[in-house]
Amino acid sequence: MEKFFPEINTILNQLQVTHEKKNKVVSAEEAVRVIRNGDTIVFGGFAGVGVCEEIAGALEQYYLETGNPRDLTLMFAVATGPGNDTRRGLNHLAHEGLLSRIIGGHWGLAPCIQKLAVENKVLAYNLPQGIISHMYRNIASGKAGLFSQVGLGTFVDPRNGGGKLNEKTTEDVVRLMEIDDDEYLFYKALPVNVAVIRGTTADTDGNITMEKEALTLESLSIAMAARNSGGLVIVQVERVARAGTLSSRQVKIPGILVDCVVVARPENHWQTFGEPYNPAFSGEVEIPMQSIPPIPMDCRKIIARRAAFELKPNCVVNLGIGVPEGVSSVANEEKILDFMNMTAEPGVIGGLPAGGINFGAAVNAAALIDQPYQFDFYNGGGVDVAFLGMAEADRAGCVNVSKFGPKLAGAGGFINISQNSKKVVFMGTFTAGGMEYIIEDGRIVIQKEGKFRKFVEQVQHITFSGPYASKSGRKILYITERCVFELGSDGPELVEIAPGADLQKDILDHMDFMPVIREPLKLMDERIFYPAKMGLKEDLLDxxxxxxxxxxxxxxxxxxxxxxxxxxxxxxxxxxxxxxxxxxxxxxxxxxxxxxxxxxxxxxxxxxxxxxxxxxxxxxxxxxxxxxxxxxxxxxxxxxxxxxxxxxxxxxxxxxxxxxxxxx
Missing domain, CATH: 3.30.750.24 (STAS domain)
Structure with missing residues (x-):
């Protein structure tokens, strides 16, 4: 510990917060004072789930009052935030001077830190979420970095930018290497000086349980990475128990890894940004699935309904954020959810994955594992079919979901999942920006086209490489509300068209390239366009x-x-x-x-x-x-x-x- 914090014992003694020798409970204001200029700080949490709001807010306030700490490197697998510029989650840290470098997986719900990167005010890198999640383990075990084929052919590949997000960022953190004639990427590790994670209950020795948390994430790996880097571990909790009273089976973070425990105010310790507390998210109760209302019959549901035809009995499924969230809702409406295994990358297995600001949590999950293990499973090919978003697709079959001009969403787990799942289904509307349509009599009628084309000559950012994927021989689909493409050797091939859609007027006229048209061109199943149940259960079983x-x-x-x-x-x-x-x-x-x-x-x-x-x-x-x-x-x-x-x-x-x- 003295390597990075020679004065930490003196500082903690000066805090004068202990009632007994081992009491590690301090206020958020006291905890953030031990963060030094130039530190690398890791925040746990996932989008709107498990946010360390008390500590993030205290760090912002301390910086605004004192100008310290400065020049921090911020690292996260998934940025926590509300999805707007409200000062919540990691948006608290979006101050030029407080941060000098950001290394993140998914940036989408913290637009204030996105802005720092887009405006060239910080060094900024976007690496795959699963890589960062695994990197914490490698840092903890003293490894120099991480070898993986995840990211080859994408914007993370050094031949396509190496994950750098702006002109200010020049240092390489990803290297291309060859081992036994196969290409790999090497991701460089860095010490973790401060870890900020979250639990439910702490005892005064710093042992942490997570009984009311919706996710356990990589909290243990982050704590180990900081401890073995000689760093400091700060944990935000809801409550404190006397030392020795917690069940050892329930302790997720042992006290030997924890330096400071911060008891948050209730308003800063919601289970998610959308729910103060939902016991179905933490596995304490199961709710009847029929109580979940169906989603409205719009183009997003049309896409989800067509995608649901790709579900097979006993398959393992991953659902991405946004339009893909609708697949689980459709499966629940069709009464086939029990015949497959829904998963989400932060560690949820089974049940019904939640959407919106609760994304990452799940109702009635069968199991909840740490995020690094979930990515072990994903990277090894454990997912039978992945349903992922699609913001842009191009002539080569590449997909962009990570960066669009001034908007920086980040790749999140998209690269890990799309590169290694047995089947991949990309989902999105055919155009964006004001499209108007009606769905009637089993047909879709486009009344007004969207302003922005999504099938372009070349995507702005390669989050999924079509040429790299085509070598694998996997089935890759691109599903929209009016047509379906399948990746072939020459790029996307048009294989289905919606009833009511005109091939030339509604599809080809709004693409920057001419796709291969597979003959005979099939009609999308007309059941998709009627509000009644489609009978998928009968299709699957009878x-x-x-x-x-x-x-x-x-x-x-x-x-x-x-x-x-x-x-x-x-x-x-x-x-x-x-x-x-x-x-x-x-x-x-x-x-x-x-x-x-x-x-x-x-x-x-x-x-x-x-x-x-x-x-x-x-x-x-x-x-x-x-x-x-x-x-x-x-x-x-x-x-x-x-x-x-x-x-x-x-x-x-x-x-x-x-x-x-x-x-x-």
Missing amino acids: ISLENRITYDPATNIMFANLAGYAVKSANDVRAIGETIANLLAPLSHKAYAIGNYDQFVIDPDLIDAYSAMQQTLVEKYFCKVSRYSTSAFLRMKLGDALEKRGVPPHIYESPEEAHKFLRN
Whole structure:
């Protein structure tokens, strides 16, 4: 600690706030006085959630009164703020002189600090949210930085600017490196001198619990980073308990990491900027999902409804902020929310993610984990389908959501998620700025076009690289209220058009480039444009066997989609076998086969009969078979039964693994 704060013990002793030797409770005004000129200060929190309002306000007031501290480096994964220029959240720190450098992930809800960067008054960097979240762990463990492929091809890539946001910023903090013929980015670490984080309850030894917090974020990693940099950790809480009275199971930040505890006034410790306290956000109660009202039938809902067709049973979903928030609402209206797993990057798994100023929290979440672990999962490809915003898209399929002239939103977790999810769905209106339309009789009619085109020749900022993504072979969609594009080898291909939309007048005339038009051009499902429920639950689960089992002559692959199918009788076993036999018997050769067994249910007494049926099919019709299911139990039970009959099970956890087996 003495490395960065040689006088800290003297300062804390002078505060004269202790009633006993280990009491770490101080006022916000006293805590901020130990911040020195030139320090690097990290603030926790996520948008409008978990804001350290008491401490941020005290730091601003101290600077305005004394002119100190000066020249701070501010670092955050997601800036806290109300979304306007009200002095709340990190907007408190938006003073030239107080800050000299800002390194942030998502800047969107703190426009006052955006302004400092845009006006060239501070050094400013935008790095991926997941990179910053992981960087705290690497700083804590003494690493020089972080290697990752996240950011390649985007504005974070040194070949495209290296994350620098203005002319004043010249120093490189990101380097391009090659390891075993693969490209990586190296993100340079820096010591953390002051950490400002938040909890619910502290004891006088500084142990922190988070029982009423909507998110736990990377608070533990931030505290460790500061402590192991020789820095200071300040924690804002709601209340204080006597030392030794907190349950060790509930302590999220141990007292050995904490220097100062600040008890906030109630008005400065809301659970989110939108809710003083909602027990459903912190997992203390569950609310009935039917009590959540449907969203209005407008173009944003039209986009969300079309996107919801990309949901599959048992899929893991990420939802971005803005238009994508509507997908969870549509899934709830359609009664299919329980058949998939919604997630959000700050650590929410399951439930219904919240929107607006509460974004990041969730109602009835199944689990809440620390943000760095969520990005471990995301970076490794754990998301089956990501629904993300789209402010601009260009001829190459690149997307910009991070910077537009004087507006600086920042990338947030967009780069991590879009680069690593198995399927990506970008969502946004076709034009922006005053578009007027009506939705009637299952059609959309554009009455007045928006002022600003969103499909441009070249985006201003590459937050998603189309050329980099096209190499992966993943499905990438761009969904608007009037048409749908899919990323192809030559950029976005127009694949669907809305009923009522005119191809030339409503689409091509308002694009800066001519897209590839895939023939035949399909109509978007007309159910999207009627206010009644679309029947997605029936689409997901009540599919006839004939529609579940298909054969593609071009690849010679039979696909059996048995997701959510229940085998309850010998007749069900016989029906599956006969349907496959009727489809493949006319062929003069054997076919490859792949089966989707996600949420497949079979009576235990029928497993042997089912395996016998599969054995017959393998002998007569299949040259090679693979299967997949996320259920380890089903993989084991069905695999054992098939092996007993001499049938290699080849049951994998993901469709990618199953398809790879067939190709090899």
